[in-house]
Amino acid sequence: MAGRVTNVVLAGLGGQGVLKASDILADAARRAGLDVKKAEVHGMSQRGGSVTSDVRFGAKVLSPMVPQGEADFLVVLASSEVEVTRPLLKPGGVLIHPDLVPERQLPNKRSLNVALLGALSHYLTLPEPALLDAIRAALPERLHAVNETAFAMGRAAAEGKEAVK
Amino acid sequence: MERKLLSGDEAVALAAFDAGVSLGTGYPGTPSTEILEAFGALGGRAQWAPNEKVALEVGLGAAYGAARALVTMKHVGLNVAADPLFTAAYTGVSGALVVVSADDPGMASSQNEQDNRRYAVAAGLPMFEPADSQEAYDLFFESVVVSERWRIPVLFRMTTRVCHSRSLVLPREDREAPRPGLFERDIPGRVMIPAYARPAHKRLRAKLAEITAFAEAAPFNVVQEGDPKLGIVTAGISYFHAAEAAPAARFLKLGMVHPLPLERVRAFARSVERCLVVEEGDPVLADAFRAAGIAVESKPEMYRFGELDVGRVRRILARDVSPERAPPKGKPPELCPSCPYHPVYAALKKLDCIVAGDIGCYTLGVLEPYQAMDTCVAMGASVGVGLGLRHVLPPEQAKRVVSVIGDSTFVHSGISGLVEMIYNPPRSGHVLLVLDNGTTAMTGQQEHPGTGRTLDHAATGKVSIEGIARALGVPSVTVIDPFADPGGFEKLLAERLAAPDLSVIVARRPCILAAADIRKWEKQATERAGAVSCTACAKE
Numbered sequence: 001m002a003g004r005v006t007n008v009v010l011a012g013l014g015g016q017g018v019l020k021a022s023d024i025l026a027d028a029a030r031r032a033g034l035d036v037k038k039a040e041v042h043g044m045s046q047r048g049g050s051v052t053s054d055v056r057f058g059a060k061v062l063s064p065m066v067p068q069g070e071a072d073f074l075v076v077l078a079s080s081e082v083e084v085t086r087p088l089l090k091p092g093g094v095l096i097h098p099d100l101v102p103e104r105q106l107p108n109k110r111s112l113n114v115a116l117l118g119a120l121s122h123y124l125t126l127p128e129p130a131l132l133d134a135i136r137a138a139l140p141e142r143l144h145a146v147n148e149t150a151f152a153m154g155r156a157a158a159e160g161k162e163a164v165k
Numbered sequence: 166m167e168r169k170l171l172s173g174d175e176a177v178a179l180a181a182f183d184a185g186v187s188l189g190t191g192y193p194g195t196p197s198t199e200i201l202e203a204f205g206a207l208g209g210r211a212q213w214a215p216n217e218k219v220a221l222e223v224g225l226g227a228a229y230g231a232a233r234a235l236v237t238m239k240h241v242g243l244n245v246a247a248d249p250l251f252t253a254a255y256t257g258v259s260g261a262l263v264v265v266s267a268d269d270p271g272m273a274s275s276q277n278e279q280d281n282r283r284y285a286v287a288a289g290l291p292m293f294e295p296a297d298s299q300e301a302y303d304l305f306f307e308s309v310v311v312s313e314r315w316r317i318p319v320l321f322r323m324t325t326r327v328c329h330s331r332s333l334v335l336p337r338e339d340r341e342a343p344r345p346g347l348f349e350r351d352i353p354g355r356v357m358i359p360a361y362a363r364p365a366h367k368r369l370r371a372k373l374a375e376i377t378a379f380a381e382a383a384p385f386n387v388v389q390e391g392d393p394k395l396g397i398v399t400a401g402i403s404y405f406h407a408a409e410a411a412p413a414a415r416f417l418k419l420g421m422v423h424p425l426p427l428e429r430v431r432a433f434a435r436s437v438e439r440c441l442v443v444e445e446g447d448p449v450l451a452d453a454f455r456a457a458g459i460a461v462e463s464k465p466e467m468y469r470f471g472e473l474d475v476g477r478v479r480r481i482l483a484r485d486v487s488p489e490r491a492p493p494k495g496k497p498p499e500l501c502p503s504c505p506y507h508p509v510y511a512a513l514k515k516l517d518c519i520v521a522g523d524i525g526c527y528t529l530g531v532l533e534p535y536q537a538m539d540t541c542v543a544m545g546a547s548v549g550v551g552l553g554l555r556h557v558l559p560p561e562q563a564k565r566v567v568s569v570i571g572d573s574t575f576v577h578s579g580i581s582g583l584v585e586m587i588y589n590p591p592r593s594g595h596v597l598l599v600l601d602n603g604t605t606a607m608t609g610q611q612e613h614p615g616t617g618r619t620l621d622h623a624a625t626g627k628v629s630i631e632g633i634a635r636a637l638g639v640p641s642v643t644v645i646d647p648f649a650d651p652g653g654f655e656k657l658l659a660e661r662l663a664a665p666d667l668s669v670i671v672a673r674r675p676c677i678l679a680a681a682d683i684r685k686w687e688k689q690a691t692e693r694a695g696a697v698s699c700t701a702c703a704k705e
């Protein structure tokens with residue numbers, strides 16, 4: 001269906017880079033020439049509370065918020081947030097769990113957000129260059145290499161998981 | 166021009182920059198804060214005021230001086246600025262004055278969910294309401310046009326979702342440069358003594374009648390054709406939720422929510438079988454339509470509360486009033502692990518204080534593990550509320566009352582409370598505890614007059630909190646670092662509570678999140694000062 005909108009919810013705790021990850025994803029959709037909207041509530045997030053961010057992209061996006069239970073993808077950065085956010089996912093939707101890419105294997109632990117975006121990218125039709133360009137645009141140059149590695153590790157982990165199925 | 170992915174706040178900032186706004190001022194408040202930060206980052210002249218009333222007055226002065234001015238605040242800030250706002254509606258402006266009111270339906274980070282569309286009606290001012298970032302950009306220009314054409318301040322209502330959601334914006338190719346100011350004397354127009362204010366009120370109503378006629382034909386109030394079985398009148402973010410929930414419906418989407426194009430609404434309502442108003446918050450539009458004799462259906466009362474979304478609009482369409490599924494409960498925010506306020510709240514709890522609290526990060530002291538806050542109402546209210554409690558409580562309770570306020574909030578509106586404390590001291594005395602972490606922490610570490618740095622962190626005049634307290638004649642003024650000396654802090658607090666006189670304790674320690682930046686800005690300021698003196702030397 002041409003008018004189909006892809007609904008992604010990213011979740012985690014304040015300070016984990018949930019909003020940075022959703023900025024990157026939304027920018028990648030923009031670079032791919034799609035309409036895109038992104039919604040979240042800031043304010044309290046710096047105080048370590050729960051953070052969720054909605055990204056929707058497609059030919060034409062109306063509401064910026066993913067209706068509850070209609071997320072195609074739920075990307076969770078903190079295992080404590082998995083169960084509380086699971087109701088946001090539609091039946092049959094894809095949950096990307098933080099354990100998919102063990103933090104200790106990453107060249108930089110703070111790039112878990114980008115690693116999980118890499119995992120998500122396996123399922124999306126967004127062109128990989130758009131995602132990588134968005135990552136580079138969002139981060140200072142000294143972090144490009146570690147995040148590109150993290151992205152590739154996430155993507156490989158998702159592909160591997162898929163192959164096992 | 167490339168499409169940009171901007172938040173509503175950033176879109177307003179870009180529009181203000183492209184429209185040649187000479188001055189942007191306001192007070193930080195979620196969800197409005199990023200507008201001035203983004204305007205300043207683009208190169209616009211942006212500054213924080215001590216509070217919203219002062220911000221509006223500075224903006225009004227600029228607009229009297231024929232400039233284009235932007236004033237930003239959260240919804241409750243407009244309460245603070247309401248006094249000048251209502252009379253500015255009478256005086257009008259020579260340039261443009263756009264006042265952003267960022268409402269917070271659902272109270273993501275606010276103390277109430279007041280609907281500021283009521284202010285437009287009460288003050289008699291035009292109000293625009295964008296639905297996404299592109300509209301925020303475009304309608305800002307419309308606001309400037311209306312403000313200049315009718316020489317009237319214009320309200321620009323945003324909501325949390327519009328402020329903080331990102332969507333694509335195609336900006337204009339060209340940018341206007343800010344105009345130089347120009348003073349033209351207009352004593353009867355701007356000096357609101359009763360003799361001049363009476364005709365001014367009539368002028369305002371005449372302007373509104375003209376703006377109503379303009380709104381009836383304006384392209385930002387638009388009909389979107391659809392199945393006449395269902396017609397939806399809506400504005401702002403609600404439009405997108407409704408368009409998704411009822412894609413086949415016919416829509417009348419309003420870009421301006423005051424004054425209303427009632428004849429267009431009447432014709433629209435007649436053109437459809439079922440005419441439903443979809444709006445967040447109070448039924449402001451529905452009530453106005455019904456008062457004009459237009460038969461519309463309003464949402465059930467339960468949808469007055471909280472934000473709307475696609476799911477809730479589907480329920481409104483189905484007239485579903487069954488209990489709603491609770492949204493997922495996440496982890497609540499808390500004081501940062503190494504927040505300097507931990508020892509403060511530990512002491513307040515240990516001494517069993519009755520705490521008249523205020524608004525900021527430190528409000529989180531109300532949650533576990535401290536639960537050491539008994540009231541929190543409005544910016545600056547801790548001082549007056551604490552004094553009122555002291556006046557009436559029996560002595561053994563009165564002497565446990567402490568007013569607790571942050572540094573930015575103290576400068577915002579705590580100072581008048583301190584004047585009251587000197588003027589009408591309770592018999593038991595009083596203790597005002599100012600928690601000074603050197604920043605407006607809760608909204609994202611903005612500067613304020615007490616930090617001695619401007620919005621862009623350059624050094625400027627610095628207001629001394631303890632200096633104000635001493636100048637007002639508070640007999641005991643103490644500055645202490647509660648984190649470095651928790652025992653000393655607790656002892657001091659106990660002593661001042663036991664003394665039947667007035668005390669101000671400034672608990673000073675930089676916010677843990679801001680400390681590194683504060684050191685950087687202080688260093689920059691010193692270097693800049695050094696550079697200036699070197700140049701001065703060379704000249705001589």
